[in-house]
Amino acid sequence: MPVLTSRRLPKIQRGQDYFLGSAKQPFSASLPPLKQSFGAAASCRLPHSPGRHSNDDKFGLKHEWDDVSTESLWEVKGEDLEMVPWGFPLERTHREIRMDVGEVASRISERLRLMSVEANYCSKQAKAKCKTTDAVSFRIRLFAGGEDGQPVVVELQRRSGSAYTFMRTCRAVLDAAEGKDSNEKFSSPSNGLPPALKLPVSSMSCLSHVATANVGLESDAKEALRGALNLFRSDQRDTSLLGLENLCCLSDLVKTSADVATFACKSLIAPGDVREELRVLIEHDVFSAEENDSEGLLKFREHQRFLCLRVFANAISVCLKDGSLNNLVSDSWFAEIFVPLLLDELNRAESGLHNAFQAATCLHGLLSSSPTTFHQLLVDNGANTALEKAFKIGQSRHGLLARETRRCLDVLDASS
Structure with missing residues (x-):
């Protein structure tokens, strides 16, 4: 019967491959650069893709960006845009726009102003933190779809709040980015809030013939x-x-x-x-x-x-x-x-x-x-x-x- 013996293995440093003896590089670093529009790659969802994290974040921790500036206009330059990483799981609420990124950002900031959406812009990272008048929080980020910066990719992500209000706002923002006029009204009768009901409850046609009893109303x-x-x-x-x-x-x-x-x-x-x-x-x-x-x-x-x-x-x-x-x-x-x-x-x-x-x-x-x-x-x-x-x-x-x-x-x- 063979005799089992134990041996002490050398200590492995965190972030180091024992078999290779060198620190691991982020997965995306070994991939070739994206040379064309990412349309097909956008639907590819890799389970451990580091696309949403910076290269310095090796353990998948998500951080908010730094140096958020509060500006009246969103001034983004072409060299500030990042390429869409390979396997990046884009949200369905995104569009590809063949237009100068500065013009796209300017259109978006103007539409946010008209809709009274509070926005803080980070031009260097082409990101914006936004909140609507009924506290729906979402993020906007711009990407380059190719090495030449085109098309410009506009992605919106909802963080919290009403899904109805987010989709209503999202359509208006994406339409503005493309230069289209939105059919959405930028204000509402209820103190500037965008309610799901367009008319008061008492004005609904289905309730117009219902007799209301004042007895017990105060109670x-x-x-x-x-x-x-x-x-x-x-x-x-x-x-x-x-x-x-x-x-x-x-x-x-x-x-x-x-x-x-x-x-x-x-x-x-x-x-x-x-x-x-x-x-x-x-x-x-x-x-x-x-x-x-x-x-x-x-x-x-x-x-x-x-x-x-x-x-x-x-x-x-x-x-x-x-x-x-x-x-x-x-x-x-x-x-x-x-x-x-x-x-x-x-x-x-x-x-x-x-x-x-x-x-x-x-x-x-x-x-x-x-x-x-x-x-x-x-x-x-x-x-x-x-x-x-x-x-x-x-x-x-x-x-x-x-x-x-x-x-x-x-x-x-x-x-x-």
């Missing part, structure tokens, strides 16, 4: 509001965000009936605990970043702030239409606490376009309801400077922000 509205607030006050992040989203729907005339929305909006901005709980979440000092805060926690806080501002914007707009806002804003809370918070958001418009838009919507409602009450207060607190600054930023990057700040400036000029 139903109270129950719906109570349920949303219970979710909002939960310690679980997802549950709390769901509660805020329900409050947004209850205060939206497109997504609920006018009577329910009016009752909910009056309850939300009337003096009480609910108004204070929402106000606390839009204060930036409350969310001062700490070194040990995770990226997920920071995104959660930012999304909370956005939803709270949207609830306030919905509530003020509905109460303005109802005619009850003038009585509600007589409370000193609006002048002493709420208006300074709105001006702070406008001063931060460069880094928070959607929040600044919601703040401008709130200011316009307050000014329209009681110009004599808020005019001098806003002038004394530097509202003209903040609005003009936000207007210039909106002109180059966010159409709805430019429109709303322009309306505020017009009201201020008319009441002076």
Whole structure:
């Protein structure tokens, strides 16, 4: 019977092939360069292709890019484009365009501005981080399909949020990249948001002959509001965000009936605990970043702030239409606490376009309801400077922000 013996093997360094004795090279480095359009290769999905990772990332870790710049235009040069790696699993939401890459990037940035999509561009890496007005996050990246830089490949990837809104935005962006006019409307009747419903629920033809009973309507509205607030006050992040989203729907005339929305909006901005709980979440000092805060926690806080501002914007707009806002804003809370918070958001418009838009919507409602009450207060607190600054930023990057700040400036000029 043979005798089994053990031998000590030499220590293998991480990233080193024991049999070859040298560090492994990334798989893509051994492949020949792509010399033609990648159309056929795009459908090839290799299970361990490193195409989506940089050559320095040998273990498949995914990193966001560095040096993201906030620019008014996306200025991409042909030499900045990377070739599509062999076996790169492109998303179905991509197109090949035979056009100068600078023109393609300019068309995309202009369409994003018209659609009021918040975008941060990295020209060197030909990437853009985008977020719609209803918090759908997606990425845009440009590639070269051949060694001569043609065709230019435009790829969009959804990261989070509504698939309906993403596809709606994606089609408009890809059409713009090709130089086509989009049939999509760049704004919607619901506070700049792109809802799935194009008309209010009460205006749907299938419900036009349904008799609505006013008996018990207030109790139903109270129950719906109570349920949303219970979710909002939960310690679980997802549950709390769901509660805020329900409050947004209850205060939206497109997504609920006018009577329910009016009752909910009056309850939300009337003096009480609910108004204070929402106000606390839009204060930036409350969310001062700490070194040990995770990226997920920071995104959660930012999304909370956005939803709270949207609830306030919905509530003020509905109460303005109802005619009850003038009585509600007589409370000193609006002048002493709420208006300074709105001006702070406008001063931060460069880094928070959607929040600044919601703040401008709130200011316009307050000014329209009681110009004599808020005019001098806003002038004394530097509202003209903040609005003009936000207007210039909106002109180059966010159409709805430019429109709303322009309306505020017009009201201020008319009441002076």
